[in-house]
Amino acid sequence: MRLTAPRPLLVACLAGTRRLPALHCSTVPDALSEVRRRVREASGERDVRLVAVSKTKPAALLREAYDAGQREFGENYVQELVEKAPTLPDDMQWRFIGKLQSNKAKVLVEGVPNLVAVETVDSAKLADRLQKAAAAALEARGGAPLDIYVQVNTSPWEGTKGGVTPEGAAELAAHVAAACPALRFRGVMTIGAPGDERCFGALRDARDAAAAALSVPADSLELSMGMSGDFEAAIAAGSDSVRVGSSIFGAREYKASKP
Numbered sequence: 001m002r003l004t005a006p007r008p009l010l011v012a013c014l015a016g017t018r019r020l021p022a023l024h025c026s027t028v029p030d031a032l033s034e035v036r037r038r039v040r041e042a043s044g045e046r047d048v049r050l051v052a053v054s055k056t057k058p059a060a061l062l063r064e065a066y067d068a069g070q071r072e073f074g075e076n077y078v079q080e081l082v083e084k085a086p087t088l089p090d091d092m093q094w095r096f097i098g099k100l101q102s103n104k105a106k107v108l109v110e111g112v113p114n115l116v117a118v119e120t121v122d123s124a125k126l127a128d129r130l131q132k133a134a135a136a137a138l139e140a141r142g143g144a145p146l147d148i149y150v151q152v153n154t155s156p157w158e159g160t161k162g163g164v165t166p167e168g169a170a171e172l173a174a175h176v177a178a179a180c181p182a183l184r185f186r187g188v189m190t191i192g193a194p195g196d197e198r199c200f201g202a203l204r205d206a207r208d209a210a211a212a213a214l215s216v217p218a219d220s221l222e223l224s225m226g227m228s229g230d231f232e233a234a235i236a237a238g239s240d241s242v243r244v245g246s247s248i249f250g251a252r253e254y255k256a257s258k259p
């Protein structure tokens with residue numbers, strides 16, 4: 001599928017008269033390869049995971065990224081993921097990065113056999129529900145424990161982002177490590193305030209505190225931070241996993257609800 005815009009839009013895009021992402025003039029494989037190049041350049045010798053964030057995007061576009069070699073995908077909505085995943089190759093590795101209500105943990109884990117991680121754990125209650133669902137899945141189909149990231153709110157002054165306080169991260173990490181054997185605590189995640197790189201330092205501090213609480217080396221735990229607008233800065237600040245959506249798949253269009 002080519003993402004060519006209708007002609008007047010394309011002309012406006014090329015002429016730079018409208019603030020459209022360059023993708024409107026490109027394809028998913030081209031955009032993906034450009035993002036990969038930028039991730040590589042920013043990472044140097046380090047291994048940084050690129051997660052393609054595909055919420056609201058049709059399966060056909062995800063398939064184009066898959067055909068270009070992408071395997072790690074991030075999704076935000078349980079219902080959307082549970083519907084999309086079975087239509088796509090089963091070696092796609094799904095990472096859940098949206099707000100997750102504890103009563104949806106079972107639907108998510110049961111409905112997405114190749115779910116490898118939930119990056120937005122923000123309460124012991126949610127961890128316990130995921131533990132229960134992951135234990136049942138391990139029993140039924142085997143495999144590896146489900147990777148868990150604790151979401152940290154590194155911009156509490158905004159009042160809009162989910163996640164635990166930086167101090168709460170260590171406590172929740174300790175709970176997952178001690179009480180949830182079907183889960184594996186892998187690190188911390190944040191959605192920083194756009195343009196505010198203090199969030200990256202705050203996440204690093206939360207990671208270091210969690211590592212100290214668990215008596216493990218800090219670099220054994222991952223930092224999941226950085227999105228389209230700031231992934232290079234996030235990598236420079238130590239990110240191990242960047243989540244990039246619109247720079248790969250184009251701007252998201254949310255359907256207006258029917259009148």
Ligand SMILES: *Cc1c(COP(=O)(O)O)cnc(C)c1O
Pocket residue numbers: 053055076097098191227228229243244245246247
């Ligand atoms: C949507 C989303 C992203 C990707 O955002 P872009 O700005 O489109 O790259 C990354 N992380 C989370 C948690 C998201 O919800």
